[in-house]
Amino acid sequence: xxxxxxxxxxxxxxxxxxxxxxxxxxxxxxxxxxxxxxxxxxxxxxxxxxxxxxxxxxxxxxxxxxxxxxxxxxxxxxxxxxxxxxxxxxxxxxxxxxxxxxxxxxxxxxxxxxxxxxxxxxxxxxxxxxxxxxxxxxxxxxxxxxxxxxxxxxxxxxxxxxxxxxxxxxxxxxxxxxx
Ligand SMILES: CC(C)(COP(=O)(O)OP(=O)(O)OC[C@H]1O[C@@H](n2cnc3c(N)ncnc32)[C@H](O)[C@@H]1OP(=O)(O)O)[C@@H](O)C(=O)NCCC(=O)NCCS
Numbered sequence: 001x002x003x004x005x006x007x008x009x010x011x012x013x014x015x016x017x018x019x020x021x022x023x024x025x026x027x028x029x030x031x032x033x034x035x036x037x038x039x040x041x042x043x044x045x046x047x048x049x050x051x052x053x054x055x056x057x058x059x060x061x062x063x064x065x066x067x068x069x070x071x072x073x074x075x076x077x078x079x080x081x082x083x084x085x086x087x088x089x090x091x092x093x094x095x096x097x098x099x100x101x102x103x104x105x106x107x108x109x110x111x112x113x114x115x116x117x118x119x120x121x122x123x124x125x126x127x128x129x130x131x132x133x134x135x136x137x138x139x140x141x142x143x144x145x146x147x148x149x150x151x152x153x154x155x156x157x158x159x160x161x162x163x164x165x166x167x168x169x170x171x172x173x174x175x176x177x178x179x
Contacts, residue, residue: 002061004069006115010108012069012081015057019070020050022077026100033101037137039161060085066093066124071112078103081112083120092128093120097143104139110146117147121175128175132158132168144171148178 002014015023024047027034035041044050057068066083079099086093095116099109113131120126131149133140149171158168 002067002069004115004119006111009074010111011072012112012115013072014061014067015054015070015080017051017054019077020047020054023050023054023070023080026077026079030101034098035162037134037140037161038098039159042162057082071099071108073103073106073108078108081109081116083116086124086126090128091126092130093124093126094130094132095120096131097140109143113143114147117173117178121178126175129173131171133171134159135167135169141169141171144173147173149173150177 002012004012006012013019024044027041027044031041044053061067064086066086068080068082070077071079071081079097081095081097084094084096095113097109097113117129120129129149131144132155133144135154150173152170152172155168155170157165159166
């Protein structure tokens with residue numbers, strides 16, 4: 001069973017079909033808040049919408065292409081984190097994340113992303129990790145900034161959010177910079 005301990009309170013688990021209800025409930029209760037920065041929220045309208053996603057994420061893990069994991073805080077699912085695939089030719093990946101609204105402000109995501117960076121550099125032995133954050137997404141930018149990622153530049157109109165494009169900051173860290 002895939003279970004990564006981040007610290008005493010936080011662990012990560014691969015999502016399975018039986019997690020569908022919990023995942024749906026989590027997104028549903030934070031829908032308006034998540035919608036501000038995540039483009040997929042309106043596509044996930046009912047529990048069954050998660051089944052093909054979870055299947056796809058399990059295949060991703062089985063194909064050695066990274067993974068998507070549920071974040072458990074004191075045993076309760078509070079969000080997700082994952083690698084957007086792995087570019088083995090160029091030895092790099094990128095990380096995405098979201099947290100339920102009520103669990104912000106405790107350092108949960110910073111510690112979780114720290115664990116993913118460790119996995120990427122020590123287990124996958126990659127060279128480079130990217131994180132993209134909306135230019136105005138202060139809380140999201142805080143995660144790579146606290147972990148020492150470098151800001152490389154701004155990707156203009158990087159993502160379409162329901163009715164508008166928005167610019168993203170590209171952050172990165174290299175294995176030789178991670179101590
Ligand atoms: C982005 C997101 C995960 C950030 O959540 P967050 O709670 O701010 O991040 P962390 O869990 O790392 O917590 C950091 C906050 O906790 C505080 N904190 C408390 N204890 C801490 C600790 N031990 N370590 C680090 N930070 C701690 C920090 O000061 C910071 O608060 P601040 O922003 O007021 O300074 C969350 O806002 C979210 O999911 N937003 C919607 C989706 C989204 O934007 N996803 C990212 C798309 S790129």
